[in-house]
Amino acid sequence: MTTAPLRPGTxxxxxxxxxxxxxxxxxxxxxxxxxxxxxxxxxSYSVELGKTLGIVGESGSGKxxxxxxxxxxxxxxxxxxxxxxxxxxxxxxxxxxxxxxxxRGAEAAMIFQDALAALHPFYKVGDQLAEAYQVHHxxxxxxxxxxxxxxxxxRVGIPQPDQRINDFPHQFSGGMRQRAMIAMGLxxxxxxxIADEPTTALDxxxxxxxxxxLQELQREFNSAVIIITHDLGVIAEMxxxxxxxxxxxxxxxxxxxxxxxxxxxxxTWGLLSSVPDVTASTDARLIPIPGTxxxxxxxxxxxxxxxxxxxxxxxxxxxxFTDMPELSPAKANAAHVKRCHLPDPDAIYQDVVLPEIxxxxxxxxx
Amino acid sequence: xxxxxxxxxxxxxxxxxxISMSVFLLFWFGPSEPxxxxxxxxxxxxxxxxxxxxxxxxxxxxxxxxxxxxxxxKGIAVGRDIQFGSTxxxxxxxxxxxxxxxxxxxxxxxxxxxxxxTFSVAIGGGLLYLALGVPIGVAAARRRGTLAxxxxxxxxxxxxSIPYYLFALLTWLFLTISWEIPLFADTGYxxxxxxxxxxxxxxxxxxxxxxxxxxxxxxxxxxxxxxxVLGEDYIRTAKAKGLGANTVVYKHGLRAAxxxxxxxxxxxxxxxxxxxxxxxxxxxIDGIGLWALQAVFQxxxxxxxxxxxFGAVVLIVANILVDVIYSILDPRVRLS
Numbered sequence: 001m002t003t004a005p006l007r008p009g010t011x012x013x014x015x016x017x018x019x020x021x022x023x024x025x026x027x028x029x030x031x032x033x034x035x036x037x038x039x040x041x042x043x044s045y046s047v048e049l050g051k052t053l054g055i056v057g058e059s060g061s062g063k064x065x066x067x068x069x070x071x072x073x074x075x076x077x078x079x080x081x082x083x084x085x086x087x088x089x090x091x092x093x094x095x096x097x098x099x100x101x102x103x104r105g106a107e108a109a110m111i112f113q114d115a116l117a118a119l120h121p122f123y124k125v126g127d128q129l130a131e132a133y134q135v136h137h138x139x140x141x142x143x144x145x146x147x148x149x150x151x152x153x154x155r156v157g158i159p160q161p162d163q164r165i166n167d168f169p170h171q172f173s174g175g176m177r178q179r180a181m182i183a184m185g186l187x188x189x190x191x192x193x194i195a196d197e198p199t200t201a202l203d204x205x206x207x208x209x210x211x212x213x214l215q216e217l218q219r220e221f222n223s224a225v226i227i228i229t230h231d232l233g234v235i236a237e238m239x240x241x242x243x244x245x246x247x248x249x250x251x252x253x254x255x256x257x258x259x260x261x262x263x264x265x266x267x268t269w270g271l272l273s274s275v276p277d278v279t280a281s282t283d284a285r286l287i288p289i290p291g292t293x294x295x296x297x298x299x300x301x302x303x304x305x306x307x308x309x310x311x312x313x314x315x316x317x318x319x320x321f322t323d324m325p326e327l328s329p330a331k332a333n334a335a336h337v338k339r340c341h342l343p344d345p346d347a348i349y350q351d352v353v354l355p356e357i358x359x360x361x362x363x364x365x366x
Numbered sequence: 367x368x369x370x371x372x373x374x375x376x377x378x379x380x381x382x383x384x385i386s387m388s389v390f391l392l393f394w395f396g397p398s399e400p401x402x403x404x405x406x407x408x409x410x411x412x413x414x415x416x417x418x419x420x421x422x423x424x425x426x427x428x429x430x431x432x433x434x435x436x437x438x439x440k441g442i443a444v445g446r447d448i449q450f451g452s453t454x455x456x457x458x459x460x461x462x463x464x465x466x467x468x469x470x471x472x473x474x475x476x477x478x479x480x481x482x483x484t485f486s487v488a489i490g491g492g493l494l495y496l497a498l499g500v501p502i503g504v505a506a507a508r509r510r511g512t513l514a515x516x517x518x519x520x521x522x523x524x525x526x527s528i529p530y531y532l533f534a535l536l537t538w539l540f541l542t543i544s545w546e547i548p549l550f551a552d553t554g555y556x557x558x559x560x561x562x563x564x565x566x567x568x569x570x571x572x573x574x575x576x577x578x579x580x581x582x583x584x585x586x587x588x589x590x591x592x593x594x595v596l597g598e599d600y601i602r603t604a605k606a607k608g609l610g611a612n613t614v615v616y617k618h619g620l621r622a623a624x625x626x627x628x629x630x631x632x633x634x635x636x637x638x639x640x641x642x643x644x645x646x647x648x649x650x651i652d653g654i655g656l657w658a659l660q661a662v663f664q665x666x667x668x669x670x671x672x673x674x675x676f677g678a679v680v681l682i683v684a685n686i687l688v689d690v691i692y693s694i695l696d697p698r699v700r701l702s
Contacts, residue, residue: 073605077511097611105608112606117599121698122621132607168697184607 018089019046020224021070021108021192026083026093028065028074037296039065041248043083047241049191052218052225054239054256056232056271058293062248063228067194069093070226071110072100087192106136109190113197115177119169126165129153129184136188152183156213175206179213186217193218194226199234211237232275236260244268247294247304250327254336264330264338264345266311273357287357303341311348315341367693371686378682385678386671390438393667394431401425403665404467424449438464463675464668466661473672477654483555484653486569487576487645488638494577496631499584504620506585507592519589522582530579531644537575538648550574555651572649576642580634587630591623598622625695629688636684640677 028040040062047053055063068074069081072092085092087107092100112118120128129152130145140148146165153161156179169177178198185193195214199207215238218225227238235242235256242259244252244267252265263269270289291308294300306312306320319325319341330336331346342348393400401421405413408421426434440446441462448456448465456465456472463473502518509515525533541550550571558565595601596619604618641655654673661669693699 071606073602101608101610103608104606110606112599112603114599118603120600120604120618120622122696131609135608135610135613170698184603 018086019048020088021047021226022084022086023066023070024084024086026066026069026085027081028062028069029080030078031080032297035297038299039248039296040069043245043248043250045241045243045250045253047192047224047226049224050218050222051240052227052238053241053243054235055226055228055243055245056230056235057245058230060293060296061245063245064196065248066245067110067196067226067228070192070194071104071108072097073104073110102136105132105185105190106188107190108192108194109185109188110194110196111178111181111185111198113200115181115201116169116174118181119177121169124166124168125153125172125180126150128169129165129180129187132184133187148187149183152187153180155186156180156183156217158183174202175209178202178206178210182210182213182217186221186223189221190223192224192226194228196228197230198227199229199231207234214238232260232271244271247299248296249304249339250337251305251340252336252338253327254330254333258330258333258336262330262332262336262346263349264336264342265305265340266309266342266345267305268338269349269353270308273353277358303339311342314348315343367690371690374686374689378686381682382675382678386439386442386675387435389671389674390435391431393671394434398665400467400665400667401427403667407468463672466666466669468661468664468666468669473668476657476669477672477676480652480654480657482557483651484641484646484655485639486555486558486565487572487642487651487653488635490569490573491576491580491642491645492631492635492638494573495580495584495634496627498577498581500588500620500624500627502581503585503588504592504615504623506589507596507623508615510589510593518585522585525579526582526586528579531648533579534575534644534648537578538571541571553649553651555653569651572645572651575649576638576645584627584631587627588623591626592619595619595623621695625692628691628695632684632688632691633681636681637677639680639684641673 023046024044026040026043027038030037030039043062043066045053055067057063065074069079070085070087070092072095074081076097081093083093087103092103095103119125123131126146126149129149130142133145133148134140134142137145149165150161153165158164158176158179164172164176169180172180178201182198185195198214199210202210211234214225214227217223225238227234229235239256242252242254242256243250244259244265246267252259252263252268259268260272263272267289270287273287274289276286289308290310294304294307300307302319302321302323303309303312303325309320312320323341325339325341327337327339330338331344338345399418401418402413404425405418405421409417422428426437437446441458441460441464443460445460445462446458448458448462456470458465458472461474463477465471466473466476469476506515506518538553541547542553549567552564552568553571554568556564556568596615600622601614601618604614609618641653641658643655643659645651646653646656647659654676657669658673660666661673
């Protein structure tokens with residue numbers, strides 16, 4: 001990916017000498033009648049301008065909850081948030097609502113999965129875009145906002161945008177709705193764009209178009225992007241860095257290349273094993289991860305993944321059952337961290353897991 | 367849209383036809399002798415079998431029911447002549463709903479004089495349903511789960527568990543009789559054209575009772591609908607755009623939450639317009655409801671039939687209006 005030159009008006013040097021978005025030790029808890037649910041625990045990551053972070057994990061692993069915290073979308077009565085989230089060096093945990101509101105949709109925007117549900121069914125697409133523009137450009141006239149909406153719809157590849165802005169979301173096709181959603185997210189040139197499973201509700205050909213569009217727009221706007229997905233194919237295509245989440249925690253974090261070639265956490269292996277590959281030989285097996293994600297109300301003792309882990313016997317003693325592994329650097333690359341007790345996970349991956357899921361790859365290497 | 371309304375009106379006519387026939391048959395084959403009332407009335411309770419027979423003959427009760435139903439329907443369409451006793455013949459103009467057995471006045475004319483009272487009750491009460499119920503419901507939905515919300519919901523549940531007639535009666539007993547609040551001293555219907563202030567103060571207690579009781583339902587509907595809508599994805603989108611809390615709640619939330627509330631309101635308002643028996647009886651308002659009640663007691667069958675038909679017309683129109691408003695509120699509902 002080549003980085004486009006910065007647009008005029010955006011200053012490359014930030015207030016602080018740190019990435020655009022820094023999340024440190026983020027914990028989100030929801031008190032419920034049955035006890036407190038820790039949906040996200042001790043999560044840390046950062047995203048730089050022009051870069052893409054992929055957050056991957058099963059449903060309920062805390063992907064969306066952590067990203068919604070970045071936009072302050074949690075109801076403060078029902079969610080307890082601790083830790084630090086900084087955008088351009090500015091702390092937003094505990095920021096009052098009126099200041100948070102100015103940030104949402106302007107500095108940081110979010111696009112959601114299932115655009116049919118995420119767009120308001122009663123308002124015209126153009127009006128919804130114009131509203132997003134005007135709320136952060138209070139001096140903009142209705143005509144300006146309309147012109148901007150048409151421009152954005154045109155930019156995301158909707159034909160005849162000057163007519164389609166008068167349509168309601170249900171008159172759009174699934175792919176066009178997601179394009180409109182992206183147009184709405186980008187209408188105020190946000191420096192951070194969070195895409196929460198943007199292609200989940202779409203069919204495969206449209207998925208590819210939407211991902212291409214997102215990449216293209218990222219290059220054009222030079223924004224930082226977080227893409228949330230459970231599809232490692234999306235990660236491989238889009239992300240510079242990958243954060244794997246399990247049961248509300250980061251279990252593996254590193255560059256995409258590193259994670260996809262030298263994964264060190266059995267959960268990541270499980271995710272890789274369950275990705276179908278059309279070019280692979282028919283001998284390659286598709287192996288599901290056994291079991292279901294744990295309840296966050298009563299998380300398992302020790303490593304949260306141990307009840308489903310097929311490699312826990314390779315760990316000496318009963319460490320997996322008693323101790324939560326710390327995030328520790330991988331052997332080959334210190335920037336790659338994983339949460340696992342296995343003494344030499346890379347060797348197990350290369351010798352045991354890879355031959356099973358990608359026999360072609362192993363044969364080629366030999 | 368226009369074609370749709372026409373279609374609905376036509377199907378409404380069919381419904382009216384069926385209702386008119388049921389009403390007619392109910393009193394034709396009903397347990398009471400219809401001619402007895404008018405005979406008693408006319409002879410100061412000295413009705414002999416011979417005189418009763420004269421009335422039966424004159425009123426057509428000796429003819430087959432379908433012939434008389436035809437006459438009844440013809441009267442509604444073009445008018446007809448009605449004979450009471452041996453000599454008096456009344457000319458009843460269309461839409462002729464018959465003559466009252468008791469007052470010997472044309473039913474339709476009498477209905478027209480009572481409509482303003484009932485409409486006054488219905489419009490004031492209906493407005494209060496929404497004006498109180500919707501904002502309280504929205505406020506409760508925004509604070510859902512808090513102590514205030516729980517107190518409000520259970521308090522309103524208590525109110526709506528009381529039978530309405532008891533609620534209205536207690537309102538009147540306390541506010542007008544025991545505490546003698548001057549504002550509510552003089553309840554009843556006074557024509558708005560004569561003295562608007564007196565009309566207003568006469569209706570006020572009825573509106574308050576109706577509104578205070580009915581708004582509890584609307585608070586519940588609105589709260590429930592609003593809680594559901596506030597959990598929708600498009601509300602999260604609206605927040606993520608950076609919109610203010612009130613824009614999110616009212617422009618994005620309430621607009622969607624109102625749709626089911628409007629549907630129920632259309633039916634309720636139609637019911638109010640068709641006559642509010644308890645309200646009119648307790649607050650001494652001479653409207654359609656009170657009239658229907660008296661007619662039932664006095665076996666004044668043309669009046670009973672007329673009020674039943676009137677109620678049906680009002681409800682059919684209310685239903686069509688609800689559908690039209692529905693399509694305006696929700697663009698996904700296309701009328702065709």
